[in-house]
Amino acid sequence: MYKITLDPGHGGSDPGGVYGDLIEKDITLTIAVECEKELLRHGIKVQMTRYTDKYLGLSQRTTMANNNMSDYFISIHCNVGGGDRGEIIYSIYNGKGLEITNKISNEIMNIGQTQVKTYNRMNKNGRDYFPLVRDTIMDAIIIKCAFIDNEEDNKIISTIENQKIFGKAIAKGILSQLDIDCTDVD
Template identity: 35%
Template sequence: MTKIWIDAGHGGKDSGATGNGLVEKNWVLAIAKQLQTELVNAGFEVGMTRTNDTFLELSERAKKANGFKADLFLSIHFNAGGGKGYEDYIYTSTPAKTAEIQKTIHKNVIARITKHDMRDRGMEKANFAVLRETAMDAILLEAGFCDTTDATILKSPVYQQDFCAGIVAGVKDIFGSGVTKYQAGKFSTSNDAISGKNIKGYLAAGTKVFVYKETEKTLNITTTKGIPGSWVLKTEVNTGKR
C-alpha cells in the first residue's frame, strides 16, 4: 500500500506564523487531520508527524517519516511577511521525478483554490531541513499569508476543503487511488452499479487503482491510468460490502 506522510508544521512552543487571528500551528494541524481522513478513505496508508499540539525538532520529523518508509512527504504550512498567494517547495537538489510530483500537486491545488482569489506564487526550491533530510519525495506547501487579505481566505472552511481536495487529487494522480481494501462489484455503467445489475465481476482487495471518472454515487476505476475501467459504488470500495 502506498504510504503518505503528513507533516503539520510547527506545534507546541513553536506557534509558527500568526496574524489576523490565525495561528499556523493550529491551522495546519486541522488541515493535516482532514487530509489524513481523506487519504485513508482513498486507500492510502497515512503517517502523521503530530496529531496534537506537540513540538518536534525538524530532524525528528524527517526521521519519523523515514522510519515509516513513506512514498511521499507533505509538509503543511502557511506564510507571513506581507505577500499573497499559494506556493510550494521541493529541495534545491532533487531527482526529476520529484519535480514532476511537485508539478502534479501544484496543478491540482491551484485548479481548486484560484476560485477563492488565492494567487499562484509558483513552484520553488529551498534548503529546508524537512525536504533535505527526508529519504522520499518531499514537498512543503504554503497555503497563503496570514498577515494580508489572504487571511480571510485561509479562514474559509470552503477554501480549506478545496485546499485539501487539491492535495488529495494530486496524490491520486501520482499514485492512483491507493488500493481497494475489499473487493467491490464491477459494473458496465454507473446506473448498473447503482441498481446492482449486469455485474462484470469483482475488483479484488489490494488492487492498485486510478479513478478515471466520478459521479455523486459511483467511481469508474481502472488499473491503467487514462483508460476507462469498470464502475463501482463509492459505498462499496474499502467497506467490504458485496
C-alpha cells in the same frame, strides 16, 4: 500500498506564523487532518507527524518519515510577510518531487489561489537548503498554502471550512500523482 507522511507544520510552543486569530500551527493541522481523511478513503497508508498541538523538531519529523519508509513526505505550512500566493518547495535529488509539486500546485490553483510559486533551493554543497526536504530520504515537499496576513489569501484560508478545502486539494494532487482516481473528492 503507498505510504505518505503528512507533516502539519509547527505545534506546541512553536506557533509558526501568527496574524490576529490565525495561527499557523492550527491551520496546518486542520489541513493535514482533512487531507489524511481523503487519502485514507482512497486506500493510502498515512503517517501523521502529529495529531495534537505538540512541539516537534524538524529532525523528529524527518526521522519519523524515514523510519516509515514513506513514498512521499508532505510538510504543510502557511506563509506570512506580505505576499499573495502559495509556494511549494521540492527536494532536488529526485524527479518525482517536482512532479507531485506540479500536481498539488494545479489543485491549489483550482480552489482559488491565484499563483503558486514552485522552487527548490540548493546549499553551496549542492544539497537541499531546507532540512525538511534535505534530511528525508524520499521525495519531499514543503507546501506553503497561502499568506495568512494577506487580504486576498485570507479569503481562501481563514476559516476552518476553507482550510479543509485546502486539505482536499492537497489530497487530490497526491492521489493524481499516484495515478489514483480522485474525481470523487469534491
